[in-house]
Amino acid sequence: MTAKRLENIKEYYFSQKLREIEQLNKEGKNIINLGIGSPDLPPHPDVVKVLYEEAQKANVHGYQSYKGSPILRKAIADWYLKWYNVIIDFNTEVLPLMGSKEGIMHICMTYLNEDDEVLVPNPGYPTYASNVSLTGAKMVAYNLTETNNWYPDFEAIEKLDLSKVKLMFVNYPQMPTGQAASEDLFQQIVKFGQKHNILIIHDNPYSFILNDKPLSIMSVNGAKEVVIELNSLSKSHNMAGWRIGMLIAKEERINEILKFKSNMDSGMFLPLQLAAAKALSLGADWHEEVNKVYKARREKVYELLDILQCTYSKEQTGMFMWAKIPAKYKNGYELADDILYNAHVFITPGSIFGSEGDNYIRISLCGSIEKFAEAINRINNL
Incomplete structure (x- = not known):
């Protein structure tokens, strides 16, 4: 049973x-x-080349750090600065993931109890709702409509009882609707999280696809206080099967999530991490x-x-x-x-x-x- x-x-x-x-x-x-x-x-052939060459080495096949290689963490921080104009500390504010889907579960298991509630977009990625349910917490759907450009209707959301809401999932560019992100939207989301003491989980894997201006919610002033951002190389670098993602948050959040994650895996294969670092260095x-x-x-x-x-x-x-x-x-x-x-x-x-x-x-x-x-x-x- x-x-x-x-x-x-x-x-x-x-x-x-x-x-x-x-x-x-x-x-x-x-x-x-x-x-x-x-x-x-x-992926880019140079990325595959790094994986091949590194995998030939005799000293790369053991367990790796739960926090990921500093080479990959530094590459992620450099990537965020180059493309999103966001400064993050690679030592304390980055956590590599085996795909950002893994991060959704880590976050839910780290922060949710059975009495908690979570705001989840409708329509939205089904994994948000299923992961919330697995923790025993309650999903509270907030509707996205074409008439509102698939953006959250904050006026309608604030009419709900938010007293038990602990997390809110958002995802822009939005899947499945394809609605692009905007700086104004991100500012509204951060302001909402600050006002109601709700931790915002922003899922950001699509910002480079058919998009001339990649954005991160972390570019908003004060975002690190109320936001965790998930990102991924699956779509942007054609590496979905490699299972390489990342979590960006302030140091306190990284350490909280690491407490759960370190009980779930034993680190990512080092040649994968080094190849991912190469991918993140690719240009426009x-x-x-x-x-x-x-x-x-x-x-x-x-x-x-x-x-x-x-x-x-x-x-x-x-x-x-x-x-x-x-x-x-x-x-x-x-x-x-x-x-x-x-x-x-x-x-x-x-x-x-x-x-x-x-x-x-x-x-x-x-x-x-x-x-x-x-x-x-x-x-x-x-």
Whole structure:
């Protein structure tokens, strides 16, 4: 019998759906998967070279520091200064992670008790809600709407009873909606956290994708007092499977989270850390080349969405396209299943991100031009 904490936890949607797609492929359906945001482009060859060369050394295969290599921590601090204009102390304010998804669990387990409440965006990354539930704390959804540019409605949130709210998850550029961050938004979020003594958890993995101005909430004055920021190399450097992320916070928070994290793992493989440091040193030309590919793919997704009669904004950032479904479908699930079973193309229903996503779908840009062209051809022939 499983633990009680799993009673309200469903299997991750994509885990379940990938099994179904695997079965359909065994039946010869050859499903085109446009649902998952797993970068299909490789890392920079110099990054792979560092991993290879370092892994040949005899003295790099033992346990590593729980706090990560100082070389990686320094690279993270330099990266934050270069791109976000944020000064952080690499000795005390950086904690490398085995992917930022890991950090979400570390934060929840470090700070939440059963009587606590957590503000979670709707629509938003499902892992926020599931991790809150695993601690026994209560999730309190705050709605993001297209009419409010997918930003929090702080006036509506402040009408809630916030007395038990301990954390608030935010995520800009926002997933799944693609809404870009802004300096004014970040200032509002920090001000809200200060006013209500709520710890803000900002998840920031998409700031370099189809975005000319990467922003960090840590650039706001006073942010370190009320904010923990998560970041990742998964999307920005095509290293999703390498599982390299980071947590940025003041020293007190780092030490609190480390108390939990140090009981969960034994440090990251050193050659991975050194390769990640190399990745973080790459210049603007790297991001320009990656975004050139995504821009071309996005044009094909526009074409696909037009065929489906969906409506969408061309101002989105990140590696997905978020679109409103036509009235003939009752929700995103119905459209997604229609396309999956009749055109053999998998796209993501917006409902998996929360009730505010019911009338939307999300399409990943992680696929070749040829893949999108074939998907367009199949849908056109329905």
